[in-house]
Amino acid sequence: MPEQQVAEHETDPAEEVGAFLRRRREQIAQRWADAALFRTVYTVSRDDAVDAGRTVVEALAAVAVSGRVQDAEADGFTVVREQLARTAQARARAGATIAQISEEMDALRPPVTDLLLDELSESPAEHLRECTTALTVLMGTLRLVMLEATTIAGQELINRQRLELLEIATPVIKLWEGIVAVPLIGTLDSARSQVVMETLLDAVVEQHARIAILDITGVPTVDSLVAQHLMKTVAAARLMGAECIVSGIRPAIAQTIVHLGIDLSSVLTRASLADALAYALQQQGAHIVPNPASTVEPR
Amino acid sequence: MTGAATSPFEGHVPVLRLGGVLLVTLQGDLYDSTAEQLQQDIGETAADSAVTGVVIDLSGVEIVDSFMGRVLSDVAAMTRLLAAQTVVAGMRPAVAITLVELGLTLPGLRTALNTEEALRLLGAEVAALPRAGRARGESP
Known part of the structure; x- marks a missing residue:
């Protein structure tokens, strides 16, 4: 030792x-x-x-x-x-x-x-x-x-x-037969908009949706990059045979878009999701008729 | 004979006539020669018979490039000259994304979710046309 x-x-x-x-x-x-x-x-x-x-x-x-x-x-x-x-x-x-x-x-x-x-x-x-x-x-x-x-x-x-978070943040909702909607919440960056585009297009195929609604009520700001992403998504949906509506454009955002000189004329836009849904239903040939039995007074 | 016959048909895309509509199903890769042959076939068939619509089914296509995009818009422009509508049907999401990323949004092209939808789309216009045809037929 x-x-x-x-x-x-x-x-x-x-x-x-x-x-x-x-x-x-x-x-x-x-x-x-x-x-x-x-x-x-x-x-x-x-x-x-x-x-x-x-x-x-x-x-x-x-x-x-x-x-x-x-x-x-x-x-x-x-x-x-x-x-x-x-x-x-x-x-x-x-x-x-x-x-x-x-x-x-x-x-x-x-x-x-x-x-x-x-x-x-x-x-x-x-x-x-x-x-x-x-x-x-x-x-x-x-x-x-x-x-x-x-x-x-x-x-x-x-x-x-x-x-x-990417997956959770982009749910695709079926609003009606042949109508799907994606409510976007939070800032849209390239990675997220790619996920949005993919999930939306997959949903279009799965649900045989003829109309897809992109609701941007929850998107705080729209700059030229976000607008470009939106236009890309709309174009891709159109290529697949679905019509794409962008809804939830607040007055401030509309103003920003005009100030930035972004041309969204190729995109169908509506002020609210309700307007977009009404348009989509009309396109589908569905009409909403108020029920006379209802006690609620029409506006 | 069969051996000699198959080689020119390799990659040949058949153009099917269903009433007044031409149905073209693309599958797999589209080669330059095949594409040219296809454009020629569609043009001749559309000119020979009274064709009101052309449906191009892309559900079997998984890979696209700018060439494919150009072929599609060329066919659409050509058939428009021959008084027929072109509808692209069943484009896959990945294909649509690729075309958009390439900047090919194909503005002049009509699209549909599947061939059934495309035929319905054309049918709406075909329904409008025969009235003119019948009127022409009745007049003499």
């Missing part, structure tokens, strides 16, 4: 740290299980926290042995990246900021450093310093990996939600 230790003193400090982490992984995992980061995430059982800690220590040891303590892309980290992201997400859900998570990560370092100092108390000061530095760098890299994983996970969530 002493011989082995002497031999290790000659080796690279990073490798020595790796060997140390492997030897003491149970002890480290036990200590980490009591640290805030693991304790708050693995609330159900302490064993889970110990298991999680052990996995991280093993990953660290693998990275240290490979000598890439500064490299966040080191192969050893891939195993724990997902686990770290989950842990960080759990903390974030609990209301912790990134800075707090980072601090909790940092709190994992002292127990390991203490163990290392204990173990190497006999070693020459120079060697001790090198090993501590390697360990500190390694823990810093782990912190970086965790924060990176957290950011990526957050970005993925945002992307997924954006896609969901």
